[in-house]
Amino acid sequence: MQLLEERIKADGRVLGDSVLKVDNFLTHQVDYKLMKEIGKQFAETFADAGITKVVTIEASGIAPAVYVAEALDVPMIFAKKSKNITMNEELLTAEVYSFTKQITSTVSISRKFLSPDDKVLIIDDFLANGQAALGLIKIIKEVGADIEGVGIVIEKSFQDGRKSLEDAGYKVVSLARVAKFEDGQVVFAQADA
Amino acid sequence: MQLLEERIKADGRVLGDSVLKVDNFLTHQVDYKLMKEIGKQFAETFADAGITKVVTIEASGIAPAVYVAEALDVPMIFAKKSKNITMNEELLTAEVYSFTKQITSTVSISRKFLSPDDKVLIIDDFLANGQAALGLIKIIKEVGADIEGVGIVIEKSFQDGRKSLEDAGYKVVSLARVAKFEDGQVVFAQADA
Numbered sequence: 001m002q003l004l005e006e007r008i009k010a011d012g013r014v015l016g017d018s019v020l021k022v023d024n025f026l027t028h029q030v031d032y033k034l035m036k037e038i039g040k041q042f043a044e045t046f047a048d049a050g051i052t053k054v055v056t057i058e059a060s061g062i063a064p065a066v067y068v069a070e071a072l073d074v075p076m077i078f079a080k081k082s083k084n085i086t087m088n089e090e091l092l093t094a095e096v097y098s099f100t101k102q103i104t105s106t107v108s109i110s111r112k113f114l115s116p117d118d119k120v121l122i123i124d125d126f127l128a129n130g131q132a133a134l135g136l137i138k139i140i141k142e143v144g145a146d147i148e149g150v151g152i153v154i155e156k157s158f159q160d161g162r163k164s165l166e167d168a169g170y171k172v173v174s175l176a177r178v179a180k181f182e183d184g185q186v187v188f189a190q191a192d193a
Numbered sequence: 194m195q196l197l198e199e200r201i202k203a204d205g206r207v208l209g210d211s212v213l214k215v216d217n218f219l220t221h222q223v224d225y226k227l228m229k230e231i232g233k234q235f236a237e238t239f240a241d242a243g244i245t246k247v248v249t250i251e252a253s254g255i256a257p258a259v260y261v262a263e264a265l266d267v268p269m270i271f272a273k274k275s276k277n278i279t280m281n282e283e284l285l286t287a288e289v290y291s292f293t294k295q296i297t298s299t300v301s302i303s304r305k306f307l308s309p310d311d312k313v314l315i316i317d318d319f320l321a322n323g324q325a326a327l328g329l330i331k332i333i334k335e336v337g338a339d340i341e342g343v344g345i346v347i348e349k350s351f352q353d354g355r356k357s358l359e360d361a362g363y364k365v366v367s368l369a370r371v372a373k374f375e376d377g378q379v380v381f382a383q384a385d386a
Contacts, residue, residue: 023303024305024306028270028271028273028302028303028306029268029269029270029303029306030255030259030262030268030269030270030271031268032259032260032262032263032268032269035259036263058251058252059251059252059255059271059273062223062252062255062256062259063255063256063259063269066223066225066228066255066256066259066260067225067259069223069225070225070229075222075223075224075225076222076223076225076256077221077222077223078221078223078252080221080252109221110216110221110222112217113217113221113222
Protein backbone atom coordinates (compact mmCIF):
# COMPACT_ATOMS: atom_id res chain seq x y z
CA MET A 1 0.00 0.00 0.00
CA GLN A 2 1.90 2.97 -1.34
CA LEU A 3 0.22 5.57 0.88
CA LEU A 4 1.27 3.61 3.97
CA GLU A 5 4.87 3.07 2.79
CA GLU A 6 5.20 6.78 2.07
CA ARG A 7 3.87 7.61 5.51
CA ILE A 8 6.31 5.21 7.17
CA LYS A 9 9.18 6.79 5.21
CA ALA A 10 8.07 10.29 6.19
CA ASP A 11 7.05 9.76 9.82
CA GLY A 12 8.41 6.43 11.04
CA ARG A 13 11.52 6.40 13.21
CA VAL A 14 14.00 3.55 13.19
CA LEU A 15 15.43 2.80 16.63
CA GLY A 16 18.34 0.39 16.84
CA ASP A 17 18.29 -2.84 14.88
CA SER A 18 14.69 -3.90 15.00
CA VAL A 19 12.36 -1.17 16.27
CA LEU A 20 10.19 0.96 14.00
CA LYS A 21 8.27 3.69 15.84
CA VAL A 22 5.07 4.80 14.15
CA ASP A 23 3.55 6.49 17.16
CA ASN A 24 2.60 9.63 15.28
CA PHE A 25 0.01 7.96 13.06
CA LEU A 26 -0.75 4.45 14.33
CA THR A 27 0.30 3.32 17.80
CA HIS A 28 -0.26 6.44 19.94
CA GLN A 29 -1.47 9.34 17.84
CA VAL A 30 -3.87 8.02 15.19
CA ASP A 31 -4.50 9.44 11.72
CA TYR A 32 -8.11 8.44 11.02
CA LYS A 33 -7.74 9.22 7.29
CA LEU A 34 -4.97 6.65 6.94
CA MET A 35 -6.96 4.14 9.05
CA LYS A 36 -9.91 4.63 6.71
CA GLU A 37 -7.76 3.88 3.66
CA ILE A 38 -6.28 0.85 5.41
CA GLY A 39 -9.81 -0.35 6.15
CA LYS A 40 -10.83 0.02 2.51
CA GLN A 41 -7.71 -1.79 1.27
CA PHE A 42 -8.27 -4.85 3.48
CA ALA A 43 -11.99 -4.88 2.63
CA GLU A 44 -11.11 -4.92 -1.07
CA THR A 45 -8.57 -7.72 -0.65
CA PHE A 46 -11.01 -9.87 1.34
CA ALA A 47 -14.14 -8.79 -0.55
CA ASP A 48 -14.98 -12.34 -1.69
CA ALA A 49 -14.15 -14.13 1.56
CA GLY A 50 -17.57 -13.67 3.18
CA ILE A 51 -16.05 -12.20 6.36
CA THR A 52 -18.54 -12.00 9.26
CA LYS A 53 -16.26 -10.73 12.05
CA VAL A 54 -13.07 -8.71 12.35
CA VAL A 55 -10.93 -9.67 15.36
CA THR A 56 -7.96 -7.74 16.76
CA ILE A 57 -6.10 -7.26 20.06
CA GLU A 58 -6.15 -4.16 22.20
CA ALA A 59 -4.88 -1.47 21.98
CA SER A 60 -3.12 -0.43 18.74
CA GLY A 61 -5.08 -2.87 16.60
CA ILE A 62 -8.42 -1.26 17.43
CA ALA A 63 -8.29 1.82 15.19
CA PRO A 64 -7.34 0.02 11.95
CA ALA A 65 -9.64 -2.92 12.79
CA VAL A 66 -12.74 -0.80 13.33
CA TYR A 67 -12.28 0.79 9.88
CA VAL A 68 -11.84 -2.66 8.32
CA ALA A 69 -15.09 -3.64 10.06
CA GLU A 70 -16.76 -0.54 8.66
CA ALA A 71 -15.56 -1.23 5.12
CA LEU A 72 -16.79 -4.84 5.37
CA ASP A 73 -19.94 -3.87 7.31
CA VAL A 74 -19.39 -6.41 10.10
CA PRO A 75 -18.77 -6.18 13.87
CA MET A 76 -15.25 -5.82 15.26
CA ILE A 77 -14.11 -7.66 18.39
CA PHE A 78 -11.00 -6.68 20.29
CA ALA A 79 -9.38 -9.36 22.44
CA LYS A 80 -8.42 -8.25 25.93
CA LYS A 81 -4.83 -8.54 27.10
CA SER A 82 -4.20 -9.15 30.75
CA LYS A 83 -1.43 -10.49 32.93
CA ASN A 84 -3.72 -12.24 35.36
CA ILE A 85 -7.14 -13.19 34.17
CA THR A 86 -9.83 -15.13 35.98
CA MET A 87 -10.47 -18.09 33.73
CA ASN A 88 -14.07 -19.08 33.28
CA GLU A 89 -16.11 -21.01 30.80
CA GLU A 90 -17.35 -17.87 29.09
CA LEU A 91 -13.85 -16.84 28.08
CA LEU A 92 -11.69 -18.21 25.30
CA THR A 93 -8.06 -17.62 26.23
CA ALA A 94 -4.54 -18.07 24.91
CA GLU A 95 -1.11 -17.33 26.31
CA VAL A 96 0.91 -14.89 24.22
CA TYR A 97 4.61 -14.30 24.78
CA SER A 98 5.98 -10.91 23.80
CA PHE A 99 9.63 -11.00 22.74
CA THR A 100 9.80 -7.21 22.94
CA LYS A 101 8.40 -6.89 26.44
CA GLN A 102 9.57 -10.34 27.58
CA ILE A 103 6.31 -11.04 29.34
CA THR A 104 3.56 -13.58 28.81
CA SER A 105 0.04 -12.16 28.64
CA THR A 106 -3.28 -13.89 28.44
CA VAL A 107 -5.48 -12.74 25.58
CA SER A 108 -9.17 -13.45 25.84
CA ILE A 109 -12.43 -13.16 23.93
CA SER A 110 -15.90 -13.84 25.27
CA ARG A 111 -17.14 -17.08 23.76
CA LYS A 112 -20.55 -15.57 22.99
CA PHE A 113 -19.12 -13.27 20.30
CA LEU A 114 -17.91 -16.11 18.05
CA SER A 115 -19.77 -19.03 16.52
CA PRO A 116 -18.79 -21.98 14.27
CA ASP A 117 -20.50 -20.18 11.37
CA ASP A 118 -18.20 -17.17 11.59
CA LYS A 119 -15.62 -16.33 8.95
CA VAL A 120 -13.02 -14.25 10.71
CA LEU A 121 -10.48 -11.75 9.47
CA ILE A 122 -7.73 -11.10 12.02
CA ILE A 123 -6.27 -7.58 11.91
CA ASP A 124 -3.21 -6.34 13.78
CA ASP A 125 -0.97 -3.30 13.60
CA PHE A 126 2.36 -5.20 13.62
CA LEU A 127 3.56 -8.69 12.72
CA ALA A 128 6.93 -9.63 14.19
CA ASN A 129 7.12 -13.13 15.66
CA GLY A 130 3.45 -13.82 15.11
CA GLN A 131 2.72 -14.75 18.70
CA ALA A 132 -0.30 -12.45 19.03
CA ALA A 133 -1.87 -13.67 15.78
CA LEU A 134 -1.22 -17.30 16.71
CA GLY A 135 -2.92 -16.69 20.07
CA LEU A 136 -5.97 -15.26 18.33
CA ILE A 137 -6.00 -18.18 15.89
CA LYS A 138 -6.00 -20.67 18.78
CA ILE A 139 -8.98 -18.88 20.36
CA ILE A 140 -10.95 -18.65 17.13
CA LYS A 141 -10.32 -22.30 16.23
CA GLU A 142 -11.60 -23.33 19.66
CA VAL A 143 -15.15 -22.30 18.68
CA GLY A 144 -14.76 -23.85 15.25
CA ALA A 145 -14.99 -20.60 13.29
CA ASP A 146 -13.11 -20.24 9.99
CA ILE A 147 -10.11 -17.95 9.76
CA GLU A 148 -10.03 -16.40 6.30
CA GLY A 149 -6.80 -14.53 6.76
CA VAL A 150 -4.52 -12.33 8.82
CA GLY A 151 -4.34 -8.67 7.79
CA ILE A 152 -1.27 -6.81 9.00
CA VAL A 153 -0.59 -3.09 8.75
CA ILE A 154 3.21 -3.35 9.11
CA GLU A 155 5.11 -6.62 8.81
CA LYS A 156 8.70 -6.98 9.95
CA SER A 157 9.68 -9.40 7.24
CA PHE A 158 13.07 -10.05 8.86
CA GLN A 159 11.32 -11.79 11.76
CA ASP A 160 9.58 -15.13 11.46
CA GLY A 161 5.93 -14.26 12.13
CA ARG A 162 4.83 -14.54 8.52
CA LYS A 163 6.53 -17.91 8.11
CA SER A 164 4.90 -19.26 11.27
CA LEU A 165 1.46 -18.19 10.10
CA GLU A 166 1.90 -19.46 6.54
CA ASP A 167 3.35 -22.77 7.77
CA ALA A 168 0.21 -23.14 9.90
CA GLY A 169 -1.84 -22.69 6.71
CA TYR A 170 -3.04 -19.11 7.02
CA LYS A 171 -3.13 -16.40 4.39
CA VAL A 172 -1.17 -13.30 5.42
CA VAL A 173 -1.84 -9.93 3.80
CA SER A 174 0.55 -7.16 4.87
CA LEU A 175 0.11 -3.60 3.62
CA ALA A 176 3.74 -2.72 4.30
CA ARG A 177 6.61 -5.18 4.59
CA VAL A 178 9.83 -4.03 6.19
CA ALA A 179 12.69 -6.07 4.70
CA LYS A 180 15.41 -4.41 6.76
CA PHE A 181 16.73 -1.18 8.19
CA GLU A 182 19.69 0.44 6.43
CA ASP A 183 21.42 3.54 7.82
CA GLY A 184 18.36 4.29 9.91
CA GLN A 185 16.08 4.04 6.87
CA VAL A 186 13.38 1.48 6.11
CA VAL A 187 13.89 -0.81 3.12
CA PHE A 188 10.59 -2.32 2.00
CA ALA A 189 9.85 -5.73 0.51
CA GLN A 190 6.99 -6.06 -2.00
CA ALA A 191 3.72 -5.59 -0.06
CA ASP A 192 0.75 -7.94 -0.49
CA ALA A 193 -1.78 -5.21 -1.26
CA MET B 194 -28.71 10.40 22.42
CA GLN B 195 -31.80 8.32 21.83
CA LEU B 196 -30.13 5.72 19.61
CA LEU B 197 -27.58 5.00 22.35
CA GLU B 198 -30.17 4.80 25.15
CA GLU B 199 -32.22 2.37 23.08
CA ARG B 200 -29.15 0.25 22.45
CA ILE B 201 -28.29 0.19 26.16
CA LYS B 202 -31.86 -0.87 26.97
CA ALA B 203 -31.77 -3.60 24.34
CA ASP B 204 -28.26 -4.95 24.79
CA GLY B 205 -26.84 -3.68 28.09
CA ARG B 206 -26.78 -6.01 31.08
CA VAL B 207 -27.07 -4.78 34.65
CA LEU B 208 -24.89 -6.74 37.07
CA GLY B 209 -25.39 -6.12 40.77
CA ASP B 210 -25.75 -2.58 42.08
CA SER B 211 -23.40 -0.61 39.92
CA VAL B 212 -22.16 -2.53 36.87
CA LEU B 213 -23.54 -2.01 33.38
CA LYS B 214 -22.07 -4.40 30.81
CA VAL B 215 -22.09 -3.11 27.24
CA ASP B 216 -19.55 -5.55 25.86
CA ASN B 217 -21.64 -6.42 22.82
CA PHE B 218 -21.40 -3.00 21.21
CA LEU B 219 -18.79 -0.86 22.99
CA THR B 220 -16.23 -2.43 25.35
CA HIS B 221 -15.38 -5.76 23.65
CA GLN B 222 -17.42 -6.26 20.47
CA VAL B 223 -17.75 -2.91 18.72
CA ASP B 224 -20.61 -1.71 16.52
CA TYR B 225 -18.91 0.69 14.12
CA LYS B 226 -22.27 2.15 13.00
CA LEU B 227 -23.06 3.26 16.54
CA MET B 228 -19.50 4.58 16.98
CA LYS B 229 -19.95 6.63 13.81
CA GLU B 230 -23.17 8.17 15.12
CA ILE B 231 -21.51 8.87 18.47
CA GLY B 232 -18.67 10.59 16.61
CA LYS B 233 -21.09 12.78 14.66
CA GLN B 234 -23.03 13.70 17.81
CA PHE B 235 -19.94 14.87 19.70
CA ALA B 236 -18.65 16.73 16.63
CA GLU B 237 -21.96 18.57 16.37
CA THR B 238 -21.95 19.47 20.05
CA PHE B 239 -18.38 20.78 19.92
CA ALA B 240 -18.58 22.20 16.38
CA ASP B 241 -17.77 25.76 17.51
CA ALA B 242 -15.05 24.90 20.01
CA GLY B 243 -12.17 24.86 17.52
CA ILE B 244 -11.02 21.41 18.66
CA THR B 245 -7.55 20.46 17.36
CA LYS B 246 -7.04 17.09 19.12
CA VAL B 247 -9.20 14.31 20.51
CA VAL B 248 -7.65 12.52 23.51
CA THR B 249 -8.79 9.24 25.06
CA ILE B 250 -7.37 6.32 27.09
CA GLU B 251 -6.78 2.81 25.81
CA ALA B 252 -8.58 0.53 25.17
CA SER B 253 -12.38 1.00 25.11
CA GLY B 254 -12.14 4.73 24.44
CA ILE B 255 -10.33 4.24 21.14
CA ALA B 256 -13.23 3.22 18.87
CA PRO B 257 -15.58 6.06 19.81
CA ALA B 258 -12.70 8.56 19.95
CA VAL B 259 -11.41 7.80 16.45
CA TYR B 260 -14.88 8.46 15.01
CA VAL B 261 -15.10 11.74 16.93
CA ALA B 262 -11.71 12.62 15.43
CA GLU B 263 -13.03 11.74 11.97
CA ALA B 264 -16.15 13.85 12.40
CA LEU B 265 -14.03 16.81 13.60
CA ASP B 266 -11.22 16.09 11.09
CA VAL B 267 -8.44 16.16 13.70
CA PRO B 268 -5.92 13.59 15.03
CA MET B 269 -6.81 11.28 17.92
CA ILE B 270 -4.34 10.42 20.66
CA PHE B 271 -4.83 7.51 23.00
CA ALA B 272 -3.08 7.65 26.35
CA LYS B 273 -1.27 4.48 27.37
CA LYS B 274 -2.15 2.75 30.61
CA SER B 275 0.57 0.85 32.43
CA LYS B 276 1.30 -0.42 35.90
CA ASN B 277 5.00 0.24 35.75
CA ILE B 278 6.19 2.85 33.35
CA THR B 279 9.69 4.19 32.84
CA MET B 280 9.34 7.91 33.46
CA ASN B 281 11.23 10.18 31.13
CA GLU B 282 11.08 13.76 30.01
CA GLU B 283 9.27 12.91 26.82
CA LEU B 284 6.30 11.48 28.68
CA LEU B 285 3.49 13.32 30.41
CA THR B 286 2.10 11.06 33.13
CA ALA B 287 -0.61 10.93 35.77
CA GLU B 288 -1.58 8.35 38.36
CA VAL B 289 -5.12 7.03 37.99
CA TYR B 290 -6.85 4.98 40.65
CA SER B 291 -9.53 2.54 39.50
CA PHE B 292 -12.24 1.96 42.12
CA THR B 293 -13.52 -1.01 40.11
CA LYS B 294 -10.20 -2.78 39.78
CA GLN B 295 -8.71 -1.30 42.96
CA ILE B 296 -5.40 -0.66 41.29
CA THR B 297 -3.43 2.47 40.47
CA SER B 298 -2.22 2.79 36.88
CA THR B 299 -0.02 5.35 35.25
CA VAL B 300 -1.49 6.95 32.15
CA SER B 301 0.90 8.62 29.76
CA ILE B 302 1.03 10.67 26.59
CA SER B 303 4.13 11.63 24.63
CA ARG B 304 4.75 15.31 25.13
CA LYS B 305 5.41 15.87 21.43
CA PHE B 306 1.77 15.23 20.52
CA LEU B 307 0.38 18.17 22.51
CA SER B 308 1.21 21.87 22.33
CA PRO B 309 0.02 25.00 24.21
CA ASP B 310 -2.00 25.95 21.11
CA ASP B 311 -4.09 22.79 21.21
CA LYS B 312 -7.78 22.79 22.05
CA VAL B 313 -8.51 19.32 23.33
CA LEU B 314 -11.70 17.30 23.53
CA ILE B 315 -11.39 14.37 25.94
CA ILE B 316 -13.48 11.32 25.01
CA ASP B 317 -14.09 8.25 27.16
CA ASP B 318 -16.47 5.32 27.10
CA PHE B 319 -17.53 5.52 30.76
CA LEU B 320 -17.61 8.17 33.47
CA ALA B 321 -17.91 6.83 37.02
CA ASN B 322 -15.62 8.48 39.56
CA GLY B 323 -13.88 10.60 36.99
CA GLN B 324 -10.37 9.47 37.88
CA ALA B 325 -9.38 8.66 34.29
CA ALA B 326 -10.64 11.99 32.94
CA LEU B 327 -8.97 13.91 35.78
CA GLY B 328 -5.70 12.11 34.99
CA LEU B 329 -5.94 13.15 31.33
CA ILE B 330 -6.77 16.71 32.36
CA LYS B 331 -3.66 16.89 34.56
CA ILE B 332 -1.51 15.72 31.63
CA ILE B 333 -3.06 18.11 29.11
CA LYS B 334 -2.80 21.09 31.48
CA GLU B 335 0.88 20.33 31.98
CA VAL B 336 1.62 21.40 28.39
CA GLY B 337 -0.68 24.38 28.68
CA ALA B 338 -3.24 23.20 26.13
CA ASP B 339 -6.90 24.17 26.52
CA ILE B 340 -9.46 21.55 27.47
CA GLU B 341 -12.72 22.37 25.73
CA GLY B 342 -14.73 19.60 27.29
CA VAL B 343 -15.11 15.99 28.30
CA GLY B 344 -17.31 13.83 26.09
CA ILE B 345 -18.63 10.65 27.68
CA VAL B 346 -20.50 7.82 26.00
CA ILE B 347 -22.13 6.44 29.19
CA GLU B 348 -22.19 8.36 32.47
CA LYS B 349 -23.04 6.68 35.75
CA SER B 350 -24.80 9.69 37.21
CA PHE B 351 -25.09 8.03 40.63
CA GLN B 352 -21.32 8.27 41.04
CA ASP B 353 -19.46 11.51 41.53
CA GLY B 354 -17.33 11.78 38.39
CA ARG B 355 -19.46 14.45 36.76
CA LYS B 356 -19.47 16.58 39.90
CA SER B 357 -15.67 16.31 40.24
CA LEU B 358 -15.16 17.42 36.65
CA GLU B 359 -17.69 20.26 36.80
CA ASP B 360 -16.33 21.47 40.15
CA ALA B 361 -12.92 21.62 38.49
CA GLY B 362 -14.47 23.87 35.81
CA TYR B 363 -14.87 21.47 32.89
CA LYS B 364 -17.82 21.03 30.56
CA VAL B 365 -19.14 17.46 30.58
CA VAL B 366 -21.26 16.15 27.70
CA SER B 367 -22.66 12.65 28.23
CA LEU B 368 -24.66 10.90 25.51
CA ALA B 369 -26.35 8.57 28.00
CA ARG B 370 -26.75 9.21 31.72
CA VAL B 371 -27.62 6.29 33.96
CA ALA B 372 -29.53 7.64 36.98
CA LYS B 373 -29.96 4.26 38.66
CA PHE B 374 -30.69 0.59 38.19
CA GLU B 375 -34.18 -0.62 39.12
CA ASP B 376 -35.11 -4.32 39.01
CA GLY B 377 -32.16 -5.01 36.74
CA GLN B 378 -33.24 -2.24 34.34
CA VAL B 379 -31.49 1.03 33.52
CA VAL B 380 -33.26 4.27 34.48
CA PHE B 381 -31.87 7.20 32.48
CA ALA B 382 -31.43 10.84 33.50
CA GLN B 383 -31.73 13.52 30.81
CA ALA B 384 -28.71 13.21 28.52
CA ASP B 385 -26.62 16.25 27.43
CA ALA B 386 -26.90 15.57 23.71
